[in-house]
Amino acid sequence: MVTIFGKPGCPYTQAARDVYDDTGTPYEYVDVKKDPGAVARMLKFSGGRRCVPVIVDGDTVTVGFGGT
16 A cells, blocks of 8 residues: 655645545555654655655655656
């Protein structure tokens, strides 16, 4: 399953979620503002970058989202 780490109000996080919703791809959304432990998990995937969204799909990690 795909995991999207993001935060409310981030247009890139919302755009990523919209694409996954539109394509019917299941994903878990993790709000890093509500879950402090999630930040530590996200930083492991992002190599320490504090940028959202961080999208984890199996072994593939994408930091940021451009809609492509």
